[in-house]
Amino acid sequence: NAGVTQTPKFRVLKTGQSMTLLCAQDMNHEYMYWYRQDPGMGLRLIHYSVGEGTTAKGEVPDGYNVSRLKKQNFLLGLESAAPSQTSVYFCASSVRTGENTEAFFGQGTRLTVV
Amino acid sequence: QQPVQSPQAVILREGEDAVINCSSSKALYSVHWYRQKHGEAPVFLMILLKGGEQKGHDKISASFNEKKQQSSLYLTASQLSYSGTYFCGTGYSGGNKLVFGAGTILRVKS
Numbered sequence: 001n002a003g004v005t006q007t008p009k010f011r012v013l014k015t016g017q018s019m020t021l022l023c024a025q026d027m028n029h030e031y032m033y034w035y036r037q038d039p040g041m042g043l044r045l046i047h048y049s050v051g052e053g054t055t056a057k058g059e060v061p062d063g064y065n066v067s068r069l070k071k072q073n074f075l076l077g078l079e080s081a082a083p084s085q086t087s088v089y090f091c092a093s094s095v096r097t098g099e100n101t102e103a104f105f106g107q108g109t110r111l112t113v114v
Numbered sequence: 115q116q117p118v119q120s121p122q123a124v125i126l127r128e129g130e131d132a133v134i135n136c137s138s139s140k141a142l143y144s145v146h147w148y149r150q151k152h153g154e155a156p157v158f159l160m161i162l163l164k165g166g167e168q169k170g171h172d173k174i175s176a177s178f179n180e181k182k183q184q185s186s187l188y189l190t191a192s193q194l195s196y197s198g199t200y201f202c203g204t205g206y207s208g209g210n211k212l213v214f215g216a217g218t219i220l221r222v223k224s
Contacts, residue, residue, distance in 0.1 A: 035214070042119075042214050042215050043156070044214070048210065048211060050210050058211060058213075090155060101161070102158040102161060103148075105155035105157075107154070107155050
């Protein structure tokens, strides 16, 4: 059972380039989340989805877009990367609302923007 | 909206106890606790729902005071394996978001 898989695991971008991070889960979870993790700031919620075809903004959505065309996949896009987006990105999924079920995390994507 | 964790960091010797606190300015429906080892993904420890319920996981337990909008994680007789960063995540009634605090770094020394 793979759980939550993120690709790629590492990436270096130049300022202004675009890229897409892919998150795939095989647990038939309804809810999926994208977080970024920076030193001293914990896990900050970028965007989340409560089901196929739906997305919503989290705490730090600026500069990112997401799509949930298939239930098992949640894509995070950076249209024009900036050095401030250098971070470790984690995807997570849960059965339903995050209020009362555990979230399963992927292994993370380390992104550096130069 | 991010919950506030304290302390930011704590160093213990094996066998000592520790308490990590998590508080919110908004009314809480649930509190999640996760532990993250260096270079790894966060791993779920436990969830507490409103009602002041206390839960336990091995020698790690937690309480949730709904009225004070606070939760505390208790680590008893700490082991080297307890080292890592602990995050509390909070859920709010009627909401679908899971928002995490900045984390508490715990280091257990032999």
